[in-house]
Structure formats: structure tokens, C-alpha cells
Amino acid sequence: MENQPEIVRQAIVYAKQGWEVAEGWLLSPAAWTQFALLLAAYLLALVISRRLRGPLTRLLAPPPDQTNVVARLRNFVLIFLPLLLPLLAYVFTGLGEGVTRSLFGSGAVIAFGKRVFLFLAVRILVRDIFTEPFLKLLGNYVLIPIAALYAVGLIGPVSERLEATVIPLGNMSFDLLWLLRAIVAGGLIFWLGRWSNERSTSYIQSQEEMRPATRQLAAKVAEIVIFGAAFLVLMNILGISLTSLAVLGGAIGVGLGFGLQKIASNFISGVILLLEGQATVGDYVELDNGEAGTIVKTTARAMILETFDGRWIVVPNEDFITTRVVNYSDQGSANRYEAPFSVSYDTDINIVPALIEEAVAKLPFVLQEPDRPDCELRAFGDSGVEFAVEFWVNGIDDGKNRFTPQVLFAIWNALKEHDIEIPFPQRVVHHKGLPPAA
Template sequence: MQGAARPCQAARKREGALDPAQLSDQLSNQLTGILGDTGGDMLSFLQGLLRRWNLYQIVISAAALIIALVLGRTLSTHMRGWMRSLEGRPKWQLRALLAVEKRLALIVWALLLWATYLVMHEITWPSRSYLIGILAKVVSAWIGVEFVVHLIRNRALRRLSRWGLWAYVTLYFFGGLDSAASFLDNLAISFGTFRLSALSVLKALVVTGLLFTFARLISGQTSTRIRRNEDISPSMRELIIKGVQVSLYGAAFFIGLKAVGFDLTGLAVLSGAIGVGLGFGLQKVVSNLVSGVIILLDKSIKPGDVISLGETFGWINTLGARYASITTRDGKEFLIPNEDLITGQVVNWSHTNDFVRLDIYFGTAYGDDPHKVREIAIEAAKSVDRVLTSKPPVCHIVGFGDSSVDYILRFWITDPTGGLTNVRGNVYLALWDAFKAHEISIPFPQREVRVLEGSSLSTKALD
């Protein structure tokens, strides 16, 4: 048999056939030539994984993952029941416990991997637990990433940050970071002397994202401190806050681009051309932006003011870059463009001070003493809680009507945000009670119908 096999092998060699080992080497060389250095590194990594003890470590890690999924689900059920029994705990503690509960399977997997690695490292060769140790580090880094990105409020940004950081730490611990960077740098397009690679774009996004995050944190802290400063008027507070926000976000954008090597000269020319085009197409938007700045500078309207604009009556919640948010007494929130506040007729009930004078009209019968009526009306108005006694109400006769003596009652309040109709209603009710107690009558028109003699109605009545 051996003698017969040798001629066959010799014949294959004469015909140019390759044995399996030579075929594997040739295939590896071809893949390396196609994919470059990155492909060669990936191929070497995959060949290393196919070694016997590496396969054992992969199987052990997969088994640990299955056990972690089962244990994680069981522990999650018990932990949810325990969390429902907690009462009176701060919200941040409950949120932290909920974040841990959602990641129990990952935490259990990391613990199992570390335990397996420590045991195998003591009882066998270090190389036979090396892959499990790297995977334990990767999973632990994944857990850290999960808790870090949990602080990001935006859901889409949180998901993008999670996958990006997971990929980064995985490549870092497995030693593929340089190869991945080289691969991304090769994916590039060139315009003359300008070269734009996928690696540069990725760096720009990461650096700009971090700068925007820091700008947002600094802006939030600055806004809180400025709003607490009572020495600054409300309109100036809003103007300072808007200026700080624009400065921080603008600086973050341009510093992020400059940090990764972008030439801002061409960008400035391009942005100028785009700005001219947008200026014509977005005239209303630009007008609202400029009007918002003017409102903040001249202090004609500020947050907390009570205003009337046409049929809209309410108080200003916020002054935005494009519109002002006005809440009415019935709970509706109107978004009024800043341009309307500049060009329209606005009644500001609390522009220079909070004093607001209200007038109500009423009439009494001619038989009632007008001096007594005025005294009773003033005392009735003073009895209402929101009516000021420091600026006492006044009552005057304004005319003699067909069936009543007409009066005007004037009084002052300092809280127009509490409503105007309700305080008028309370004063009317106090007048009603006072007039009833002092037997002051409020006349109303009365009509008499007479049937003339000889009319058809008179004849029918006699019949």
C-alpha cells in the first residue's frame, strides 16, 4: 500500500498539485494581498483562535454566557420584587438600582469569567487562560460603558455612544486598534490637496461630541447660577444665558474641527456663501431671532410679565430665540413669534411695576342715598382678599341713567398672574351681599303693556 501511495504522490507533484498545508499558506497569502496589512492581522488572529486551547476557552466563555443569562433572568425577577417593596427612597437610588437590574446578566458573565480566569491561571499554564482573561476585561469595560452612557439623556445619542465605546474597548483589549485605524484611514477621498478619510471624520465626531457635552454641562451650570442672581434683571439674565450658550457651542464646533486638522479657511468662505443664501430664504426666522435679541436688550418684556396681545392674555414663561411662550388662565400655552411682540400692540400689565387697576360698573335705584352707596361699595371692595388697602378703592358717580344712578368702582391688585376675571367676580359678589344687607336695590328695566280701547285685542278680551 505504501508503495502504491508513493507513486500517486509523486504523480501529483509532477502534475503540480498542492498538499493541504501548501494550499492553506497560498490562500492566506492571497487574502493578505487582497486585504492588506489589516486583513493579514485579522487572518492571523483567526488562525490563533482555531488552536485547541483557544477553542476550549471559547467554549468555556460561551458556557459562562449561557449560565449568566439564566442566572441574570432569575436574579432580575427577585430584584424587581425587592425594588417594589422599597418606599421613601430617593429617586436617584431607585434609578441606580434599575440600571443595575437591567445589566445583571452582563455583570454575572463578567464575574464568572474572572472566577474562571483566576482558577485556570493557578492550575494550568497562563497561555491556556489568556483569552478568558482578555474577554473578562472586555466584558468589564462593557459594563463600565453601560453605566457611563446611562448619563446621556438623548436616546439616539446614548445608543450611538454605547456601540462606539463598545467597539473601541473591544479593539483596544484584543490589540486590533491600530489595524482598525489603518483600515479607516485607507477609506478616504481626495479633492486636490484636501484628503478626507473615515478616520478623520470619526475623530471629528468624537472630539466635537465630547466638546458639545462639556459645553452643555458648563452652559447648564452657568444658566442655573445666572437665573439665581437677583441683581440682574430677568431680560438681561436671558440675554446672558443665550450669549453663553451660543459662544460655548460655537467654540466647541470650531475647536472640534480644528483639533482633527480641518482647514477652517475654506469653511469660512463656504459658510459665508451659505449664510447669504439662507438669509433670503429664512427672512422670517432671522427677523424673529433679531426681534428676540431686541426684546432682551430693551427689557420691554421679560419672563413673568403679564401681557395682552390681541385676544391672548397670560404670563410669559420663557423667551426663546424664535418665540415667547405665554400661558393663559385656562392652561393653554401660546407660542408667539418674537416679531409679533415687536411690531404688534402689546399690553404689559407688569412692565414697570406689578400694580394693576381694575374698574367695574354698577347702578342703584334713585331712591338710595348715593353717599351711602359709595361708602358701602368701598367697604365691600376692601373686604376682598386680593384688593389692596394701601391703595384704597374709590367709587364715583358717572351718570344718571334711565332707571338707575350709574357708578364706577376702582381698586388695585398686585398679582395679575392670579387672574383678573376672578377678582372682579369676587368684588361683584361682595357688592351683592353688602347691598342686600343694607337694602340697596339694583334696578332693572321694566316694561308695561297697555291694551288700547277699540283695538282687536280689547274686543277679544271683552268677548
């Protein structure tokens, strides 16, 4: 034994202690009584849970056509029905523990059984009830091991061992128990923060009476408040004083002033855009470099534009403040477009404007207000007389593929109906000084 590693010697000691406990239980009448009570508690819980499962399911299940808060709450309670059996067994075992302690002055066996039932409840919770990947990960690697250690009575020694293992880090030091607590608490708190942020954002975006820019600003404020509160709660749980973060805050401030000034500038520009409402989700904008698209998402750093061909363009918020941006505002406002065309020089161009204006005005999407379609003579080109018809529509002709093609079809049909030729590029070439044979 003296030549064995420390961990092997410790395991042998725990094995001997476990064997002594098991041997004492096997030879004790009080232990056999407690085993019988454990079995009776489990069988009673099994019978009652089977009888209650059907009525509880019918009582808690809401009608299929209900989607209100009460219905969602009833569905939430319904998913915990698999815990009915182990929790009933745990309660009945606790009652039996009181009886055995009053009769025999001992209840170690039945207390062990009670902890086993609690372990089974945790296992069912993780396996059958948790659906979120993060919660399943937390349950498999944290909750179940802790419940298993608690069931065999080793939670105390393991905690003391982890607390005694100190990791130095420069002028600071922390034990493994504190590190595990920080990882678990931090992951759980910020998962709750993300879940709360998603719910609050969904609720804010559903408030149609609010302006889109106001909804975006409210969602961002809610996100900052939620994650700020999560950070403060985590610091409080870990016992870290906020005053000790003053130096770190100063360092972050210096970093923002030098290395992160672009990020800070984009963040502040995003806040300004939300406050002023100059550009928000749903607006169709054209940038100074000619790129155009619909704003589909706003972040703290940039806005995401989706072009008519499905591409996403990430535009820093600062560009919306410092450069020229055309906002067509696809929120029900009218916009004017034009469709160019040309006719042959043999055409009586005096009849063309009225002809085209009448044809375009018949299209169902063309507005009569603020102006009717207007056909204008633009130039005398190399191949023909150039015209353009201006028309107003309610919305965006994104990519010139929504309204303009239908207008061009109407122009083509109107010209063909009146035998007006649409010229193609042509040149007249004069040759001088040709040889006599030619």
C-alpha cells in the same frame, strides 16, 4: 478558496492566524506562566477590591445633610467604585508583564489579558455608570466596539481599512475613519456644550441680585459663547480650516438677507428686549390683539406666553417691538382694576358710593395706596343705574378670575344687606289703538 468572496477569504486568513497564535500559546511554557500570572493578578485584584469597597464607600459618601460642591464631588467619585476591580487587575497585570518580559523576553499573553481587563472596565463604565441616554448610546455603539477591537488586536487593521475607504463628494472626498471621528467628536462636544449650557443657565438664574432681563441676557450670551467654542473645537479636531468656511459664511449672510430676514429680525428684536428689559420672564403682558398671558420662556426667535387657562402662545420677538404691548409687570407692582354693577332706579343712589367703597376696602388684598377704592356713577342704563368700583391690588388679576370675583361678592353682600335691588334686564311696552274687546 479562489471562488470565495474577498471578505470570506480575509476572515479565513484571520482565523488561521488566530489559531496559530493560540496553538503557540498552548505549547509554550512562557505562555502558561503568563496565564498563571493573569489568574493571580485577577484574584489579587478581587480580594483587594472587596476589602477596599466598604472603607472607600464610607470615606467618600458625604453626610445626608450636605449639598455643597465638595459633597457633589464626593458623590461623583463614588459612582466610579465599580471600576475598582478591572482597573486593579489591569495594574497588577501590567506589573506581571514587566516581569515576564524580563524573564522570557515575551509578554504577548499577559498583554492580551491586560487589554481584556481594559475592555471589562469599559463595559462596566457603559453598563453601570453611564446614565445619560446619549452617553449610553455612544458607549454601546462606539466605546465597547473599539475596546473589543483593541482587546483582540484588530484596532490597527480596522483603522487602516476605514482610512483606505474614500467617499467622493463632488470636489471633496473623505474617508470613513474621518467620518466616524466627525460623528463621534461632534456628538460628544455638543452634548458637553448642552450640559455646560444647562449648568451655566441654572447658575445665572439663581443670582437673585441681578435684574431678570440681565439674567436672561447673560444666559443667552453664555449659550452663544459655549456653542461657538464647541464649534471651533470641533473644526480644530477635524482639521478643517476656518478660512475655508468664508464662502459658506457669505452664503449664509445672503440667506439671512433674503430668505431668513424674519428670523434675523426676531433674533435682533430679542436682543433688544433683553438689553432694555421691556419684557422678561414673569411679566404679565397684553398684546395688541387682546391676547394676554405671563411670559414663561424666552428664545432667540419668540417669547412664550402662558394664559390663565394654561394655553401657551408663541409670540415672535418682533411683535414686542413693532406693535403695542401692555406690560402689567407682575414683579410686585400695583395695578388698578374695576368691577361694574348696577342698581335699581328706586334706589337712593347717593348712598351707594360710600357703601360699596367701605365694603371693598375691607378685602385683605385691596390696597389703600396709591388710592382707596373709588365707586363712580357711570351711566343711566336701560334697566338700572350703572356704577363701577375701581380698586388697586398688588399683582395681576389674570383672566379676571383672581380678584374681581371676590370684589363682586362683596358688592352683592353689601347691596343685599341694605335691601338695594340689583335690576335685571326689562322693558316697558306701550300698546296704542287696542281693539275695544281688549
